Amino acid sequence: MTQDLLYSVVGVALFGIGVFGVVVAAHVIRKLIAVNIMGIGVFMVLLASAHHGAITDPVPHAMVLTGIVVAVAGTAQCLWLALRIQLLDENEAGESTQ
Amino acid sequence: MVLNNLLPLFIVLSALLPGLLIFCIGEQRLLLRRMLNLGANIACIGLIMLLISGVYSGEVFETRLPLLPGMDLVLHADTLSLLFVSLSGLLWFLTTIYAIGYFENTENRSRFFGFFCLCVAATLGIALAGNLITFLIFYELLTLTTYPLVVHKGNAASLRAGRIYLTYTLIGGALLLAGVVWLKAIAGPLDFTVTGVLSGMPQLDPGHLKIIFALLIVGLGVKAALVPLHGWLPVAMAAPAPVSALLHAVAVVKAGAFGIIRVVYDVYGIEFARELGVTSMLAAVAAFTIVYGSVRALFQDDIKKRLAYSTVSQVSYIALGTAIAGPIATIGGMVHLVHQGLMKITMFFCAGNLAETMGIHKVSEMNGVGRRMPFTMAAFTIAALGMIGLPPLAGFVSKWYLGLGALEVGAHWVLFILAASSLLNAIYFLPMLYAAWFKPSDRALPAKRGITEAPWMLLVPPVVTAALALAVGVFANNVISPLNWAKLIATLEYGQVFERGTESIQLALPLLSLVVITPLLLALGLLIPVTRRMCIRLVPCAALPALAAALLLPDQLNILPGLFFGSVLSLDQTSQTLLLLAAILWLIAAIYGSNYLAGDKHLTRYTLYFLLCMTGSFGLTLSQDLFGFITFFTLMSFSAYGLVVHAGTDEAMRAGKTYMQWVVIGEVLLFAALIGLAINNGESPGKINTASQPVWVSWLLMLGFGIKAGLLATHSWLPRAHPVAPLPASALLSGLMVKAGLIGWWRFLPLGEVALEYVGVTLLTLGISGAFFAVAVGITQRNPKTLLAYSTISQMGIIATGVGAGLMTPDLWPLLSSALLLYAIHHGLAKAALFLSVGVAPALATNSPRRWLVWAGILIPAMAMVGLPFTSGALAKSALKTSLVEPAWITDLLLITAIGTTLLMLRFVDLLRSSSHGAVLTSANFNSRLFVYGMLVLLVVIGVYWLPQADPFIAHSFSYQALWSSLWPPIVGALIFLVAGDYFARSATIPAGDVIVFVEKFCDRLKKILKDTGHFFSDCFTHITGRYARVSMVMFESRYSQLMVLQVHPGVAFVGILLCFFLLLVVG
């Protein structure tokens, strides 16, 4: 009972830190990491609720698994975009120096 | 029945589908597009006719399409919508023709005609809308479809115009929407019903209804251009001419006005609206708009802008008529919907023609354009005169009914508004006409000299609309006239039957109508080059039917119910006598003129005005109905202007201006007076009931006709106008036309019925003082014709004195009337002879024996004037003396006037003698001129004695006492002249027009001051409207390169919102 509450609270705290990071961080990678921290916070809350009742609930586990996959996909996409932007910027810079 | 359900829809589709099709066909498919356009036009008109005939036979046409639950799209044909639908359909046709001509070989025609059709479809939809929601939909559609038309040119000005147009109309639309939604929410589906939807719902909160009314009216007022919502209209002038024509005459402004009618009548219900007290507010706004628009129009030099402000003013007539909330005013407002449309579209067509053909855009460039583009300008003239409200044109009919309606509900102030507006209209339109017709062209016009008319496609539409504007006035009481439709609508709204066109035509003898028609026909013949010469030759014949009628016919009555408001021409004893005088004088003047003016440069123009004037003169003598009288009176007054300014000299022009000013003032006064009379009279044609007229009407009548009769204080036009005209015209002016004032008094004042103390005394005083005053001024004149003009004032003063006395003491009238008639005939003949004598005076200087004949010819009328025994003057004066016994002192004064007359006559003969010395007689046909003159003189001597009215007086006039009293004043006068003649000759001449000269000088000063003030005010106006414009500029144009994005960081916003939700949810 208390354990899952603790997990939940930590999850909430992580979520909060993530939000703070997303807002405050200037660097895209940092923002991404912050988003992932948020995600981890949410997953913790979910996992905590799996042990909320008497027996372990498989549904939150499944949700977390799905969530992780989604998070991976989202992170990959963001990285991909960020890298492409940087590539464009470098090309531009290269062209202007030539 | 299926057809009945679909017909309204088909009518809208007949414009909508071609519009859409035109978009689809290519820019270059010229023929196809024209076919499509005109085919749609014709189909539309055909459907409308079908609709009209159906509605007339009582069928119901209604298309109902579901739109929302409890809210249908309804197209419904009722009488009111028919009025607007047929106007739109007809004018669409004409405008299409015009537009095809106008846009020949320009770009983007496909776009233009497409939107044009859509615009018409929207208008038709508005007209047929069966509930407020449908109305709203088409109303907004109209806004949208006109926008591309306004910006069609694509230049900066038209884009700006489009922007401002959209700003105004969309804001208006939004308010309208708010009003409609609100009303719908509280009152359910707003189907237009004849006596109003809301009147049947007493449970609604009046406060809400008032606010809703305000919202609706403001929303509609934007399109109807009610001040202060009118700002878009003058700016929208940047559009091409057909668009302005359509915008201003039919589609847009009328949509607003039509909407106001619908809201007041069919949604609120007139009774209910009056109970709510909202109509007075509307009336006030409309009245203000009328005046304001006219005032602003004064300051515009751009033709189209002037017309636009005129529209602002005129459209509010409709709103005013609606708001006055009387049945007759309703008729006036509704009929103005059509009438104003016809007139204004004509003017815009003409403005477009001027711009296209001559490149004329400004009023100041219009000089002399009438000769280059006679048909265009003729159409323009008809429309402009109609706008001023001259009978029998369309504008008069609406104004007449508005005035009547206002009086009916006791809103006397409306008369002032109408009068002021008419005056202002005259002030801004007449200079345009003057410039076009009478000023010499002062700019290098393109192309060759001579007529440079617009192509036929541009010419036919304005001519047709102008003809219609004329026809709807002339045949106002016809069964199919707009007026009768309006009456039908009012009947439905008020449940009260109005006199409609009666079918009984009583045409005893065509001769009576022929009297009027003959000169008119000849005038028409003048316009056609082929028959012009012949017509000029035939001018004297024009007076023959009148002469025949006066001599041959006993009492006659002609009733033509379709003409005017039901025309009555009648010939009783009085009018027979007067007609005789008129016929003789016109005949003689015509013959004399054909001699006198032979070879004149502007002979055609002169003849035209001469004939028109003749028509007026005969007509007013015969007319027994108000409308007929005022129509002919106006016709005569206005066409006399052409005679006055005929010489074209500066003096003539100045005289013409003064003349016109007084004519217009007189018209306005008479308009008010006759409306007052009519409201008393009911609406039935026939004999006018003068007895029970209100006193203010008598005052106005006295003054209005007094102007024409040269009553003191209103006389100043007379000594200017009479001398400058060509001799025959002067003779007519002085001998005959001033008598129109007398006829007016005669016919409309309650003479012999009711004693009107104050009016009588005033008239009497003014008359007798005028008689003396004119002598005093006239004696100093050096131009014999001016002197004669003053003599006319003096003589008319005497007649006025008689009328005044008759007003004071009705008992005198039976006898007095005969005496006055005699006096009028005598004076008419004698004065005409005197004027014509100026033309024969050169013979005095020759040595031929006939100069003695001429001397005799000159002296005889002069002696008659003085009233020496055995002349017509003696009879007339003794008759007057016999009958004018009260107040007693007046008889003595009358005798003394004879002294003055003697002085004048002696001075006249003296002047004639001295002026003849230098003159050289060149005319070959002098003998024939002399012969004509001789005939007249003969009539002067004997004519009066023949008249039946003379019978009671002849015996007395030969009595010793009468002889003495007709002898001693001339003797005294002659003695005075002998003593002081040289003094008179050497004394400084008082300028013709006496008082007015000083007034004019004062006015010139004032004008400068006013001009500055006017500039100041107009600056203020532009400043204020400029503020509007600037606000909209800011809305439209400002560019901020930097987006003023919220300076809150998005993330902070995000977290903030989260917090807000927490708080709000917890708090809740």
Add this chain to the structure above:
Amino acid sequence: MMSWDAVYSLLPLVVGLPLLAAIACALLDSHRWRVGLSILFAFLQLSIVVMLLLAIQHSGAGASYRYALGGWGAPLGIDLVVDGLAIILLLITALLVLILSIYSAQYFSAPNKAAGFWPLWWLLVAGLNAAFISADAFNIYVALEIIGLSAVALVALTGTRAALTAALRYALVGLLGSLCYLLGVALLYRAYGTLDLVQLASTVQANPLTWASLALISVGLLLKTALLPLHFWLPSAHASAPAPVSAVLSALVVKASFYLLVRFWLEVLAPATTEFAMNFLGLLGATAIVWGCIAAFRASRLKLLVAYSTVAQLGYLFLLFPLAAASDISVPLIDSVSDVAGSAALAAVIYFIIAHALAKAAMFLAAGNIQSCYGHDTIDKLQGAARSQPIAVFTFAIAGISLIGLPPSGGFIAKWLLLNSAIQNGQWWWVIVMLVGGLLAAVYIGRVLTIAFAQTVAQSGDKMSTHLLPRGLAMCGLVLAISAVLLGFNAEPVLALLEGSAQISSMGAGGL
């Protein structure tokens, strides 16, 4: 009745078909095959949706249908639900997808871009449909992610720096929003032990945890719906995407999250909502209307303008909440209409969604056409567009009419209904906001038209690179715009359909 139930069994196809189409497009290498298949699938999808629609209509007002995927049923398995509200959104989606597919077939003529476009396009459609018919809170999260990620990928398709930046921002925002939503769902699951919306709706109580989850869910969805002030990502994303993508983003994607908001606020978590919060949403909506219009007017580029217009139009949708709240709670001005007013407000908003979807899609297509003709879409340099691109400008204008809310158009009917319901609730201040919003919309649309109608000074001199577009491109937009207008001619059938859905929280009825 049996036959209609058989129709209902087609429901999973609404998601399955687009997924299949996506796979087909990803596997196939031929451009023509891709296009042909896509259009075929679009037709199939539309016909299925239409059949569902008929089934719903046949079942009568307020009908809804639950489809238990996997046969497990609500708490354990995932249910699909279709009711009047959902079917309308499905229908508009299917319709737009069909037209936009036809458009895209011509727009993406280069095979490279097309190869990336089609699978993503269909995945986006699948996500949208999944979100509309899902009855499971977590499943909605996954659907939202599908929508978000595919939308981001589509925005990035242009490949310009601006597009990539916008896409990146969009992606981050999408993740942030989804995670907020997921946390809210997690809290709900913790508190109530179920993910099924219907079960939640029946067990939810107003307690702090529910409030917290409602707040989190709302913020997450608001972020995706781009309600002011959370709209910051939208204009750049919508403006820099390819034309059909912009169209679908503005027309459908933001509406999906709005739809979910409506579900949560008015149905699932209705017991936990407060009038304050509802009014707060309305206030934000009102601000969005005004601000969006002003920003649109100041926009320098055409597509940016259209995007800001979306921000403004979204504001109208949020007026639903105060209106619905008032009809539930407050004492209305006019009695006996209040019950109707709430559902009327919902009907109005749904109508608004439809009208806006059509109009905005048309507008984006027109803007896209203009852009690809001129090679840019800087508004100030579009003089004479009315001449060189008459159909595009015409489309823009007609769509603008609907956006302004002028009759006759769907936008007018929608606005009319909204106004009506505002007046019936006695909340006249929203009336003012709506009218001002309409006027401001007219201002920015008027600005574009004014410039488009202007004659260019140097028009004859330098012919700008106005290569002629295929006629089909222009026509697609026109068809959409005209249908937006036609929607205003007879609203009754659509509203009759809405009547059922307007009785909210009827999701549980019927089904297996």
Add this chain to the structure above:
Amino acid sequence: MFISLEFQQQNTNEKELSRVTCWLLGAIITALSIALTIALLVTDKAVPGLADLAAKNLDISGVENPVTAVLLNFRSYDTLLEIAVLLIVAVAILPTQSSTTTQFLSVDDKIIISPVLVGLLKWLVPLAILVGGYLLWTGAYSPGGAFQAGAVVAGAGVALSLAGRHDFLWQTTKARVALNLGLLVFLLVAAANAIVTGTSLQYPVEHAGWLILVVEIAATLSIAAILLLLFVRLKKIAERSEQEINQ
């Protein structure tokens, strides 16, 4: 390789936040977190969740691991969409130029790498695939499953890619099929279900086991391919292999 990302000025944040805003933000977020915690504490009561229900239905789910049962049977729809999510990213990142070769895995022998590495790869790759297979199989009974298996297999590919000799040609048909296979099979099975049982995604109880396995195998393959794709493409772009990135 992420260290090379040095662009500081992303448009997401136009400028650095001021210190005050930072503190304010921190305070608000802390407050919110605390509020959330309190909400958790206040309304913390035991609710059964779905554990019982899941356990009850485990027998007829076709698998024995409850998590796998949830993922691939009870809430298989979620998983279906999850694979779709992965596919989105894959398609988004996939190079679009069509290739001429049909070979998915190309080896450039000219590149000389350390023999140790070669040896390692020879062992590591088959091992990883084997482990993947095991994880997949065991997923039915204990923790494990398609995603884990896919990740391990993808790891093998990552190792190959990092070694530098191997290149993956994603334009090939094989690659395409691999990427899409998971979703396709899932859909086909769902459709087959619908035909057989009348309800989509409802496995016939007796066939549930092997059907789930089929789905899982396909999913593993696709997940592995997609994860590998993500890695390889991100690596390429990080190494500025421009010509391959630009489409």
